[in-house]
Amino acid sequence: MAVANAFVGCHTLLNHHTLSSSSSSSTLQTPLGLIGVPRNNRTRRGLIHRARCEISPSDSGSISALEQLKNSAPDRYTKERSSIVVIGLSIHTAPVEMREKLAIPEAEWPRAIGELCGLNHIEEAAVLSTCNRMEIYVLALSQHRGVKEVTEWMSKTSGIPVSEICQHRFLLYNKDATQHIFEVSAGLDSLVLGEGQILAQVKQVVKVGQGVNGFGRNISGLFKHAITVGKRVRTETNIAAGAVSVSSAAVELALMKLPGSSHASARMLIIGAGKMGKLVIKHLVAKGCTQMVVVNRSEERVTAIREDIPGVEISYRSLDEMLASA
Numbered sequence: 327m328a329v330a331n332a333f334v335g336c337h338t339l340l341n342h343h344t345l346s347s348s349s350s351s352s353t354l355q356t357p358l359g360l361i362g363v364p365r366n367n368r369t370r371r372g373l374i375h376r377a378r379c380e381i382s383p384s385d386s387g388s389i390s391a392l393e394q395l396k397n398s399a400p401d402r403y404t405k406e407r408s409s410i411v412v413i414g415l416s417i418h419t420a421p422v423e424m425r426e427k428l429a430i431p432e433a434e435w436p437r438a439i440g441e442l443c444g445l446n447h448i449e450e451a452a453v454l455s456t457c458n459r460m461e462i463y464v465l466a467l468s469q470h471r472g473v474k475e476v477t478e479w480m481s482k483t484s485g486i487p488v489s490e491i492c493q494h495r496f497l498l499y500n501k502d503a504t505q506h507i508f509e510v511s512a513g514l515d516s517l518v519l520g521e522g523q524i525l526a527q528v529k530q531v532v533k534v535g536q537g538v539n540g541f542g543r544n545i546s547g548l549f550k551h552a553i554t555v556g557k558r559v560r561t562e563t564n565i566a567a568g569a570v571s572v573s574s575a576a577v578e579l580a581l582m583k584l585p586g587s588s589h590a591s592a593r594m595l596i597i598g599a600g601k602m603g604k605l606v607i608k609h610l611v612a613k614g615c616t617q618m619v620v621v622n623r624s625e626e627r628v629t630a631i632r633e634d635i636p637g638v639e640i641s642y643r644s645l646d647e648m649l650a651s652a
Contacts, residue, residue, distance in 0.1 A: 408449060409469050410548065412498040412506055413476045414461030417517055420494035427484040428460040428491075432530065436538045438483075443540030445475040450542035452535060452549060454510075456527050457602065458517055463507070465544045473497060507548060511556035513565060518575050520565035523605075525556040573605035581613055589614040596620045599627035607631060611638055621648050 415425060430438050435453045442451035442464060450465035462480070466472025477495070481488045498506050506515070511528045513520040532549050535541030560566045584592055594615050596603050599622040607618055618640045620628045628642040 408544075409466050409472075409499055410503045410544065411464050411466050411469060411472055411476075412461055412496075412503040413464070413473060413480070414459060414496055414498075415491070415494050416459040416461070416496070416515070418515075419496055420460075424486060424490070424494060425458075425460055427486055428455075428480060430455045430460070430483075432534060435531070435534050439535065439538050439540040442476065442479060445472075445479065447471040447475055450545040451540050452531055452545045454527065454531055456524065459510075459515075461510075463503070463545055463548065465542065469499060504548060504551075507552045508555045511552040512559040513556070514559075518572050520560070520567075521571040522560070522566060523571050525553070525560070528552055528556065571605065573602055574609050577606060577609040577613060590616055593617040593619060598622060599631060604631050604634075607635060607638075607640070611635060619643055621645055 415428060417425075430453055432455075435455075438453050439451045442448050442453075442462065447467040448464050449467060452463045454461045454463070462476055464472060464476060477488055477491055480486070480491055484491075507528075509515045511525055513522065513524055516524055528549060532546060532553065535546060535549075580594070581589065592615060594610055594617065596606050596610075596618055597620075599620050603620065603622075607620075610618065616638050618638065619642075620631070620640060621643045622628055623645050625642045625644075628640065632638075632640045
């Protein structure tokens with residue numbers, strides 16, 4: 327009640343002084359100890375800025391409460407500093423079925439960033455969605471509320487219950503989040519140590535994010551630094567020596583079973599015509615293999631691969647046909 331009375335007293339004083347027609351040297355006082363500044367050609371705006379409250383011994387508790395209210399109101403949302411947070415699921419924490427449902431195609435990354443930044447406690451966002459991981463990087467006004475909102479958004483877009491996502495997700499904050507994206511970009515968190523495809527995918531996050539509202543300077547700066555780290559690791563160490571992807575490792579393992587001179591005449595069987603299947607075919611061609619049989623549900627993707635890689639015999643076999651004859 328004392329705080330309310332103080333607000334009313336200040337408001338009454340300012341209104342009375344503004345509307346009064348008394349002489350310019352008059353000074354107004356109230357029982358609250360509020361003193362109005364003499365008018366003397368001052369504008370109402372100047373009066374408001376210069377009006378002050380003097381504390382009398384009997385009202386010290388009331389003014390203290392007033393000051394506490396005034397000072398605490400804007401601090402309620404600024405006491406917790408903004409944090410960089412990673413909410414992710416990867417090959418190390420979640421099954422492939424869950425990662426597939428959570429995956430966001432590259433063409434939809436801008437839409438996802440916009441939706442994430444529309445959440446109450448998210449200022450900036452980025453999406454890193456690959457075969458092996460689904461990670462959302464955000465600048466959150468509140469760690470707890472930000473994580474809760476993003477997890478609920480992931481549940482809404484994928485149809486996976488929040489409780490199930492929480493069982494498989496990992497959370498990293500600030501320095502740990504920074505170290506994580508650096509390790510990811512360097513290939514240290516990949517299924518095959520040092521694989522180079524992930525660096526290209528991190529670069530694509532920055533490329534797609536350019537000009538997208540919500541891909542702000544903090545998150546974009548983080549990814550740009552990660553690209554620099556990934557390049558330096560591959561330049562200054564031998565981590566990229568040998569097979570540096572699942573597809574290339576699979577090809578090298580398969581060719582170890584064949585005599586070197588038989589690569590050109592060997593007929594290779596590839597199951598699946600997705601990104602991984604296409605990479606396997608490219609690695610086989612680089613090793614001298616020219617005859618491929620691709621088993622897939624539909625022929626469309628196989629035809630597209632055939633057009634992209636001319637000079638190689640690529641035959642199609644229906645998955646249903648192969649299963650029936652198995």
